[in-house]
Amino acid sequence: MDHTLQLTGLLRARDAWSADACSIRRALEVAGTRSALLILREAFYGTTRFDDFAARAQVSEPVAAARLRELVEHGLLEREPYREPGQRTRMRYKLTDCGAELFPVLAALMQWGDRWLAPAGPPVELRHHDCDQPVRAELRCDSGHQLAVADLELIAGPGGTRAGAQAGGRSGGDN
Amino acid sequence: MDHTLQLTGLLRARDAWSADACSIRRALEVAGTRSALLILREAFYGTTRFDDFAARAQVSEPVAAARLRELVEHGLLEREPYREPGQRTRMRYKLTDCGAELFPVLAALMQWGDRWLAPAGPPVELRHHDCDQPVRAELRCDSGHQLAVADLELIAGPGGTRAGAQAGGRSGGDN
DNA sequence: CAGTTGACTTAGCAATACACAAGTCAGCTA
């Protein structure tokens, strides 16, 4: 058994289309660096303050500043002033809905790291708070079937070039 | 509602432990660059040959060579010689089980990119080959509940420092 | 009103990541 997707229709001829409008690529532009993902991890762990981000994600302050700025620009985090009673106004970073929806990526990354890179077992684990069961990142279709790579088919969507695919020969696929 | 995990037990005091044994971080060391993920995307799309990886992932040949070498070293891809009849022996790269299990990461990334960065709709879509339903990357517990970030609890696992957590005060947590 | 603290920025530099162009080399094919 091989670990490949099934390509159908227009996509079958892999050389006839290019994947440069690819959402994976776009997502990587926004959140594809080590430091960005580490900062986001901390946001999910509840970190909100600049210094804590830098210290806990173990990145330098200039990097933390740059990454936080980009993540705010791209709408994954929100920067808001707040004040605790008797304290002066400070800045706080919070995950937006957009940022929060990236969690499956981190969960999948963590699951994979746990499985293949953690000989001593996972350092931390995710559980469902209500029923205390372990949590997994998985692929499911809308009918509820749990899927492996070989069960998947890749089809052209509406966001490709013109006619509904990213097709267009080797010259024109740019989008 | 906020988009944060619930931290319990030893992990509650976020400053008392460090996440440097973190599986996310480890996973990022191995497959955390744009080019690595793009090369892997191509592997899932069925690409096996050097030149095709470089062309389709749109990375330069030196980068393709470096990334392929690393991915093979880390066991995500396998490099094997093969020959078509009447052709000379060539090299082929195939996903290993280890590499294949990274697919949920790419699927989650793609899903997020489709949702937030693809105003014209997804360029390509995943379907379940058998029932033709759209596919999602989602979080579920072993009891089958589908979960959002706020339903999740983070607990210490066996792979942390010594006592079963990555705890150890600000000085000793290094692992 | 001096000191502290949070939230940054600036300066200077090393290490990656990546690009393009060109070169290598082995084994077919003509």
Place this chain on the structure above:
DNA sequence: TAGCTGACTTGTGTATTGCTAAGTCAACTG
């Protein structure tokens, strides 16, 4: 045996990522 092709490597240059160390600045606190 000359040429082609797949699979790389080498050379060179830029951009990004990252670090440490130090500086800034506003608003509290003592």
